[in-house]
Amino acid sequence: KAGVTQTPRYLIKTRGQQVTLSCSPISGHRSVSWYQQTPGQGLQFLFEYFSETQRNKGNFPGRFSGRQFSNSRSEMNVSTLELGDSALYLCASSLGQGITAKNIQYFGAGTRLSVL
Amino acid sequence: AQTVTQSQPEMSVQEAETVTLSCTYDTSESDYYLFWYKQPPSRQMILVIRQEAYKQQNATENRFSVNFQKAAKSFSLKISDSQLGDAAMYFCAELYNQGGKLIFGQGTELSVKP
Numbered sequence: 001k002a003g004v005t006q007t008p009r010y011l012i013k014t015r016g017q018q019v020t021l022s023c024s025p026i027s028g029h030r031s032v033s034w035y036q037q038t039p040g041q042g043l044q045f046l047f048e049y050f051s052e053t054q055r056n057k058g059n060f061p062g063r064f065s066g067r068q069f070s071n072s073r074s075e076m077n078v079s080t081l082e083l084g085d086s087a088l089y090l091c092a093s094s095l096g097q098g099i100t101a102k103n104i105q106y107f108g109a110g111t112r113l114s115v116l
Numbered sequence: 117a118q119t120v121t122q123s124q125p126e127m128s129v130q131e132a133e134t135v136t137l138s139c140t141y142d143t144s145e146s147d148y149y150l151f152w153y154k155q156p157p158s159r160q161m162i163l164v165i166r167q168e169a170y171k172q173q174n175a176t177e178n179r180f181s182v183n184f185q186k187a188a189k190s191f192s193l194k195i196s197d198s199q200l201g202d203a204a205m206y207f208c209a210e211l212y213n214q215g216g217k218l219i220f221g222q223g224t225e226l227s228v229k230p
Contacts, residue, residue, distance in 0.1 A: 033216050042223065043207065048216030056217045088159060096216060103149070103211055105218060107161035 002027065004093050004108035012114045018079040021111045023091030025072050031055075031096025032074035033105060034066060037088040046089075049074055050096045078113075086115045118143050118212050122221035129198045130229050136183075137193045137224045139208030145169075149211040150184070151218070152193045156204040164206070167191065195226075203228045 005024040013019050025032050034046040045058040049068035068074045078085055092105035120141045129135035152164040167175045167184050175182050183192045208221040
């Protein structure tokens with residue numbers, strides 16, 4: 001079974017641009033969660049999608065948005081990039097049904113975003 | 117707000133010896149899961165072990181085991197017979213609010229000396 005796939009692996013953008021990151025979950029998984037990892041703030045939850053609906057959201061500005069498609073693939077978009085958005089963005093997928101073992105999250109390799 | 121705290125930024129262990137990484141959490145939930153994830157230099161986050169809060173028995177996965185103290189809200193990871201490949205950043209995490217949201221600790225960087 002293929003794991004969680006994130007594309008691209010690396011991105012370089014300049015301030016003010018926007019960027020879209022993609023995440024393909026493990027086959028059969030309906031929940032996709034996104035995290036931002038930086039040296040200063042650590043791992044922070046961005047949002048979670050389940051069956052095309054945003055179910056949970058972290059404390060990030062509206063410049064950060066996402067969506068999920070009917071095949072459970074998810075995209076994350078960041079508009080008007082700032083230097084502080086430079087980070088490793090991790091995507092995780094799970095079956096997504098309540099607090100059970102089915103909610104174990106499996107992670108992709110991440111997308112490294114550099115904002116210049 | 118839920119918080120997860122790892123008080124050891126760095127730890128070191130000799131190959132073949134045992135090391136324990138500490139984690140405390142602060143939750144108001146009655147039903148939750150706790151995890152240890154490993155992140156090697158490749159940055160791929162790998163699940164090491166999980167513990168269901170309603171289970172009193174400590175979880176074990178080969179050389180990895182946890183000491184889950186629910187009343188003290190403590191969840192430590194013990195690595196036995198440490199191997200060079202165990203060198204990585206280790207994160208403690210709690211699964212929160214109906215799933216989908218992991219709250220991570222700050223991480224403990226483990227080095228293994230040959």
